[in-house]
Amino acid sequence: MDINMKVNVLPALTYNxxxxxxxxxxxxxxxxxRFAIPVPENLPEGVSVETQIPADKAEEIxxxxxxIANQQNAANIQGPNGDTYGRNAGQHVHTxxxxxxxxxxxxxxxxxxxxxxxxxxxxxxPLVLHDYMKDGEGTLSRQIIHAKRGSEITVVMDYRSEDAAxxxxxxxxxxxxxxxxxxxxxxVQMLGSGFVHFxxxxxxxxxxxVIDLIQMEMGAHKVWNGCHINLLGKxxxxxxxTGYLCRYDQQYDMNYVAEQRGRKTQSEMxxxxxxxxxxxxxxxxxxxxxxxxxxxTGDEQEDTLLLSPDVINRTIPLILCQEEDVxxxxxxxxxxxxxxxxxxxQTRGISAEEAxxxxxxxxxxxxxxxxxxxxxxxxVEDYIRKIL
Amino acid sequence: MGGxxxxxxxxxxxxxxxxxxxxSLAGVxxxxxxxxxxHNVKDxxxxxxxxxxxxxxxLKGDYADMVHxxxxxxxxxxxxxxxxxxxAVWSGxxxxxxxxxxxxxxxxxSYFRLNAAGAGQFEHTLIxxxxxxxxxxxxxxxxxxxxxxxxxxxxxxxxxxxxxxxRYSTIENWSKNMYNLNTKRALVEExxxxxxxxxxxxxxxxxxxxxxxxxxxxxxxxxTGITFAGKGQNLDTGAKVVHQGPYxxxxxxxxxxxxxGGVGTYRSSVTIQKEAKHAKASVACDSLMLDSISRSDTxxxxxxxxxxxxxxxxxxxxxxxxxAVFYLMSRGIKEADARAMIVSGFANPVSKELPLEYAVEMxxxxxLEMSGNM
Numbered sequence: 001m002d003i004n005m006k007v008n009v010l011p012a013l014t015y016n017x018x019x020x021x022x023x024x025x026x027x028x029x030x031x032x033x034r035f036a037i038p039v040p041e042n043l044p045e046g047v048s049v050e051t052q053i054p055a056d057k058a059e060e061i062x063x064x065x066x067x068i069a070n071q072q073n074a075a076n077i078q079g080p081n082g083d084t085y086g087r088n089a090g091q092h093v094h095t096x097x098x099x100x101x102x103x104x105x106x107x108x109x110x111x112x113x114x115x116x117x118x119x120x121x122x123x124x125x126p127l128v129l130h131d132y133m134k135d136g137e138g139t140l141s142r143q144i145i146h147a148k149r150g151s152e153i154t155v156v157m158d159y160r161s162e163d164a165a166x167x168x169x170x171x172x173x174x175x176x177x178x179x180x181x182x183x184x185x186x187x188v189q190m191l192g193s194g195f196v197h198f199x200x201x202x203x204x205x206x207x208x209x210v211i212d213l214i215q216m217e218m219g220a221h222k223v224w225n226g227c228h229i230n231l232l233g234k235x236x237x238x239x240x241x242t243g244y245l246c247r248y249d250q251q252y253d254m255n256y257v258a259e260q261r262g263r264k265t266q267s268e269m270x271x272x273x274x275x276x277x278x279x280x281x282x283x284x285x286x287x288x289x290x291x292x293x294x295x296x297t298g299d300e301q302e303d304t305l306l307l308s309p310d311v312i313n314r315t316i317p318l319i320l321c322q323e324e325d326v327x328x329x330x331x332x333x334x335x336x337x338x339x340x341x342x343x344x345x346q347t348r349g350i351s352a353e354e355a356x357x358x359x360x361x362x363x364x365x366x367x368x369x370x371x372x373x374x375x376x377x378x379x380v381e382d383y384i385r386k387i388l
Numbered sequence: 389m390g391g392x393x394x395x396x397x398x399x400x401x402x403x404x405x406x407x408x409x410x411x412s413l414a415g416v417x418x419x420x421x422x423x424x425x426x427h428n429v430k431d432x433x434x435x436x437x438x439x440x441x442x443x444x445x446x447l448k449g450d451y452a453d454m455v456h457x458x459x460x461x462x463x464x465x466x467x468x469x470x471x472x473x474x475x476a477v478w479s480g481x482x483x484x485x486x487x488x489x490x491x492x493x494x495x496x497x498s499y500f501r502l503n504a505a506g507a508g509q510f511e512h513t514l515i516x517x518x519x520x521x522x523x524x525x526x527x528x529x530x531x532x533x534x535x536x537x538x539x540x541x542x543x544x545x546x547x548x549x550x551x552x553x554x555r556y557s558t559i560e561n562w563s564k565n566m567y568n569l570n571t572k573r574a575l576v577e578e579x580x581x582x583x584x585x586x587x588x589x590x591x592x593x594x595x596x597x598x599x600x601x602x603x604x605x606x607x608x609x610x611x612t613g614i615t616f617a618g619k620g621q622n623l624d625t626g627a628k629v630v631h632q633g634p635y636x637x638x639x640x641x642x643x644x645x646x647x648x649g650g651v652g653t654y655r656s657s658v659t660i661q662k663e664a665k666h667a668k669a670s671v672a673c674d675s676l677m678l679d680s681i682s683r684s685d686t687x688x689x690x691x692x693x694x695x696x697x698x699x700x701x702x703x704x705x706x707x708x709x710x711x712a713v714f715y716l717m718s719r720g721i722k723e724a725d726a727r728a729m730i731v732s733g734f735a736n737p738v739s740k741e742l743p744l745e746y747a748v749e750m751x752x753x754x755x756l757e758m759s760g761n762m
Binding site: 012018291306315318331 | 624657659683685689693697699703704705
């Protein structure tokens with residue numbers, strides 16, 4: 001199978017010559033062996049899992065949210081210059097990578113696994129989905145995580161393989177947090193250095209609902225990540241902590257969007273990463289305050305450590321705003337280790353090389369320690385130590 | 389059209405430009421539509437060897453070789469479609485040459501007015517500040533309002549040589565039927581300093597992003613800009629900088645205000661090339677939304693191709709603080725005046741960079757915009 005997709009399209013386009021408006025996944029002779037992520041037999045109490053659900057049926061839960069968003073759009077004032085939202089109008093729920101990821105899944109008839117948290121159940125035990133990939137293996141999978149009213153669920157997903165393994169790993173995860181519900185989603189990617197990997201996330205938050213995303217990207221050769229969260233209800237909230245490590249000739253392409261529609265919504269997105277060797281990374285992050293999102297706040301921070309003269313780092317942090325009563329900010333700090341810090345460490349007997357390792361580990365572990373599942377947290381720490 | 393020069397010059401006399409020139413400017417050029425109608429430079433400035441003349445004369449006169457060497461080299465016609473249009477139909481504009489080591493203490497000014505309905509203006513400004521020289525150039529733009537669209541597709545090419553300093557200030561108040569699609573670019577050599585001060589108030593649609601190429605080692609660039617997008621306006625402005633040389637640095641500070649359905653977009657790019665070791669770049673953009681029928685978008689981009697660089701970016705968007713308005717009102721200031729005062733304060737980092745007369749003009753423009761009288 002050949003893949004040719006346009007993904008991670010910037011919500012408002014900018015200069016073409018920067019080559020950041022979109023990304024393409026062009027891969028030939030991809031072999032897909034598996035169409036679902038394995039689900040454990042023993043589920044935490046209050047969690048139900050249905051498998052092999054056709055996508056159209058599974059995504060019906062998003063219809064109401066899509067209708068509200070469309071009504072708001074119809075009455076909307078002008079979009080941003082270079083507006084691309086219309087491109088994904090066919091999606092039941094917008095995702096970061098966009099409609100081409102859905103089309104790929106549809107064309108391959110990938111069924112959906114629906115994970116549901118029962119109403120008003122606060123489920124302390126995380127549902128852990130391990131996806132161990134063999135060398136040469138290919139997989140596409142789809143999940144919906146549905147937290148019913150007043151519930152709380154934690155889903156941990158990790159994708160791993162042998163260090164030198166190659167293959168194809170594509171995953172789409174859609175989230176629906178009903179009123180007062182909370183979804184904690186943890187995704188950790190430690191695939192082998194020959195893998196092509198994409199991870200597409202889309203979500204909707206009703207009133208007072210929370211989506212909390214922790215994501216670590218450390219493996220694979222080419223990686224595309226997208227996440228688009230629609231904060232539809234009043235006081236809905238989105239928190240994102242993403243850590244990444246790009247080494248060798250890895251290519252990492254990201255597109256994160258917090259679409260704030262409800263009143264007093266909150267978004268906070270933190271990205272911490274390290275680029276080494278000949279790695280390339282493109283980060284797109286958007287806070288989009290829609291008309292009616294009065295009282296909302298949005299914050300997006302990116303901190304990138306550059307550790308090789310051959311890296312390429314592209315950063316495009318957007319704030320789109322059509323509401324007066326909001327507070328939005330973004331900041332980016334990109335560079336190498338400060339001379340003062342290096343000097344301080346050297347005065348304590350730590351060599352420059354060792355100091356760099358300490359700072360890389362500190363950066364990644366600041367995200368890694370947020371992982372709520374002990375075993376995976378330990379695995380991530382070991383993985384980082386092994387790399388360094 | 390040439391026969392109307394005298395009448396146009398009278399208009400500028402009535403506008404008071406020669407008066408302003410006598411008081412605070414080293415020289416003035418004024419362009420009506422496609423024709424330069426007034427050009428003068430003070431004797432003492434001319435005596436220093438400073439050349440300030442219209443573009444047509446420059447192409448044919450004593451400086452023709454120099455002009456040919458630089459004209460449309462920084463912005464080639466192949467750059468984009470409006471640069472191609474400009475290259476094909478340009479007319480008017482100014483040529484400035486400041487010789488080595490000459491410091492022009494008082495600013496030179498060009499004033500552009502597009503007077504004909506449905507017309508375009510395609511003036512070309514070429515400034516060469518030679519090694520160790522110093523210049524402040526001010527550009528002002530305005531036009532009466534018509535019911536048909538007007539187009540401004542000018543081009544500004546600035547060459548800042550080794551150890552030279554150029555400040556280029558613009559107060560743009562085109563009428564609100566204008567499409568302002570201007571291209572401005574500067575090339576800065578070793579130890580050179582390029583400063584842009586930009587106020588965008590007028591026009592219906594503006595796409596304007598002055599670009600600076602920091603070619604030489606230790607070259608510096610500073611861009612300070614304010615954009616006020618009112619009713620019916622779509623002002624897409626910002627700056628672009630390319631760091632090529634080592635130890636180059638850039639600072640971009642912008643303020644953007646949106647009101648009465650206006651669309652304000654801050655758009656920028658910071659490119660740090662592989663050779664630009666020890667480069668430093670800092671971007672800060674603040675936006676103020678004055679109502680919920682307007683738009684304010686921030687679209688910056690950074691492309692960094694070396695680890696030996698330090699790049700910081702900061703953006704904020706918000707509204708006028710109710711507490712600040714309440715405080716001023718409790719001191720007997722009317723709410724409208726209090727809001728105008730806060731907006732003027734927001735614009736202060738830009739106005740303080742302008743000569744006094746222009747800062748006053750800018751503050752008056754802000755007051756007029758706030759009262760909706762423009």
